[in-house]
Amino acid sequence: MAAESAVTTCFRHPQVESYVRCTRCDRFICPSCMREASVGHQCVDCVKEGARSIRQARTVFGGRIAAVPLVTYVLVGLNVVAYLVELARPSFEYRFAMLGTTPAGYVPEGVAHGDWYRLLTGAFLHLTPGEGTFGITHILFNMVALWNIGRVVETQLGRVRYLALYLLSALGGSVLELLLIPESYTVGASGAIFGLGAAYWVMGRRLGHDMREVNRYMAGLLLWLVISAGLTSWQGHLGGLLAGAVVTLAYAYAPRDQRRALVQAGVCVALLALLVALAWLKAASLTA
Structure with missing residues (x-):
């Protein structure tokens, strides 16, 4: 019974056992939710949040840089x-x-x-x-x-x-x-x-x-x-x-x-x- 209670699962996939935590939000994540980070792994939600917080490069005129006109x-x-x-x-x-x-x-x-x-x-x-x-x-x-x-x-x-x-x-x-x-x-x-x-x-x-x-x-x-x-x-x-x-x-x-x-x-x-x-x-x- 004690062994069963020690089992942890992915927060996005409750049916999948997981023992790895996201280095940013500290939640358990399974291999399909893991994204390589500079230190450890992050979940997909934290990766998206981090991308939004990164300031996008702009030109001298203030426009966002885009490769496709x-x-x-x-x-x-x-x-x-x-x-x-x-x-x-x-x-x-x-x-x-x-x-x-x-x-x-x-x-x-x-x-x-x-x-x-x-x-x-x-x-x-x-x-x-x-x-x-x-x-x-x-x-x-x-x-x-x-x-x-x-x-x-x-x-x-x-x-x-x-x-x-x-x-x-x-x-x-x-x-x-x-x-x-x-x-x-x-x-x-x-x-x-x-x-x-x-x-x-x-x-x-x-x-x-x-x-x-x-x-x-x-x-x-x-x-x-x-x-x-x-x-x-x-x-x-x-x-x-x-x-x-x-x-x-x-x-x-x-x-x-x-x-x-x-x-x-x-x-x-x-x-x-x-x-x-x-x-x-x-x-x-x-x-x-």
Whole structure:
């Protein structure tokens, strides 16, 4: 009877005898629950708790280090899916393209008439074959640029900051289009990509990289901005570039202490509020 009372069992598997204790919580654990530790063994619960308490490494900009640029992959996928839908249903492009308002005499449509979603949805659409100057090369060029530069920027900023940068850049391009060319019908991710280009340049300076390569990329981006004045919407490109620069400057030069995330989020929220206010004021003037 005394021998039976001396038998101990695993706290997770009561049917299994165990004589080894977890070095952290001091509970008995069986071989399937044991995890090698620096001294002795720990149970799976203590290993999980320890992993949560370890401070995760972060980049200079405060982003969590991730080997897989998941957001970039998702953004490319969304653009490609939207393009396939455009090919299948041409009306889809017109329904969600960026449009501020229609000229007098046409059916009222656009942001000024309640289609606020166009400020973002237009940034996920592209010209289809036989449409405009570029056709299918429009999405090809944009997706190649997003694939190449987006992965670099995302690995430094982390997923949340990177997504905020991308969306605010896209919104900045659409808002400048609304302010300057409200009757123009535009599509394309170029505004967001120009924002990523600005981020790439700011990040290069902040990290002390060899700026010759970064400056060459930026010079090419600015050259395309000039060329696009006669081919596409330079307003969307410039708006995305400026918005991306503002956001990334906040990411790069915010205090590196507990206030960093607060300052970065505050700048993003302030920029969002400014863009929304400008869009609302312009929409009100167009419908006055």
